[in-house]
Amino acid sequence: MKQEAKQAEIINAAQELFTAYGFEKTTMTDIARRLGISKAALYYYFSDKESIIKSLAIREQEQFIAEIQTITTEATSTLEKLLAYATKRIELLQRHLTLSSMNLGTYASIKSLFVSILKEFRKQESELVTEIISIGIDKQEIQTELAAAEYAELYLDVLMGLRKNAFYSSERIEMNNLQFEAIKQVKHQSQLFTEIFIKGISD
Incomplete structure (x- = not known):
């Protein structure tokens, strides 16, 4: 201890x-x-400091999962739950970018150290979103042509694409300017997509 x-x-x-x-x-x-x-x-x-930032990343992700579980439990509808998830996910991304404050080449090399961590985190995210959608199906807020896990993977893949589009189109992460604009963009697009996604699988 x-x-x-x-x-x-x-x-x-x-x-x-x-x-x-x-x-x-x-x-x-x-x-x-x-x-x-x-x-x-x-x-x-x-x-080394790489092992420190790996431990920090694990802690951040564990805190994220715990926080989002609390938030989504309090939300009532599937839309509210996924909007809460999407917003909180952007906050986690913002914290990671603030910690790195580096050019994209270095960020990519550091990220490569986290392959197993990111794989496990994606599994946890998938389980979390699958549970949210499953509850929505049980409450008849969502149609049931596809399995909840398929919906969850599609939702997560699109959100990941939005994040990559916002941040990796530039040669360098400029923390004062690009981060603010990119965070604002990806947050808006994630919320918009979430609303479209829920409407699409609810009709």
Whole structure:
């Protein structure tokens, strides 16, 4: 338990530095200095800053799943649940971009470290959205020609496409300008698509 607490402390310190200076500019020395420990002590818990940001990504995703489960439980209709999901998903993306604050080439290389994490996260998202749609089918808010899992995969694939279109059409993520405009764009498009999606499978 003591080790888990120390790892959490390191992740919190790294998160502050990544947010303030970006992943690229933050070093293990910076993190150790922020914590007031030696680099040797830091390396005891994490082998490099990539392993720290991976642990941070896992924590962010776990928090997202817990938060969205609470929000969707409180929402009444399938549309409200999916709108809540789409909005919260953009917030998670925004947090990840703020932490990275890097050019797209570096972001892509870091993202490649997360293959297994992203695969598991996609599975959790798929299960979550499938459950939302299944409840909608049970409540007769949605027609039943397709299985809930098929609807969920289609919905998630389109939202992913909207995110990629908004952020990866530029050579560099400029945190002050592009992020604001891209977040605004993808949030609007995600909400619009969600409304069209629900209308399409409700008629």
